[in-house]
Amino acid sequence: MNETPQALRKLLNSVDAAVQPETTAPVRPKRNSVLAVESERPYSIQDLTVLHNLSYRTIVRLYENEPDVLILHSARAQQRGRRFRTIRVPHHVYRRVKHRMEVR
Numbered sequence: 416m417n418e419t420p421q422a423l424r425k426l427l428n429s430v431d432a433a434v435q436p437e438t439t440a441p442v443r444p445k446r447n448s449v450l451a452v453e454s455e456r457p458y459s460i461q462d463l464t465v466l467h468n469l470s471y472r473t474i475v476r477l478y479e480n481e482p483d484v485l486i487l488h489s490a491r492a493q494q495r496g497r498r499f500r501t502i503r504v505p506h507h508v509y510r511r512v513k514h515r516m517e518v519r
Contacts, residue, residue, distance in 0.1 A: 456506070457504055457506070458509055466509070467513075481511075483507070487500065487501040488500040488501070
């Protein structure tokens, strides 16, 4: 197997073309299916500040009481006074809040 990298790439591309059908339609899972929940990448607060062009604190206030938002925190950290939280917002929650903001 003394094949060059270009020959290997060409071979792999031909194998990929043979395996994949000509027209591949993206699979769209149902909204409430397990696959839909697993395939969504949750947004961090930093991501949402860029998308909404709003401040960090405003984004936290918008999303912290929304259903389906994941908030991770430590009970011990709350006893010390400062809250350390990780907030993750699924894509469907982002769309819901964005739509609500646009309608107003």
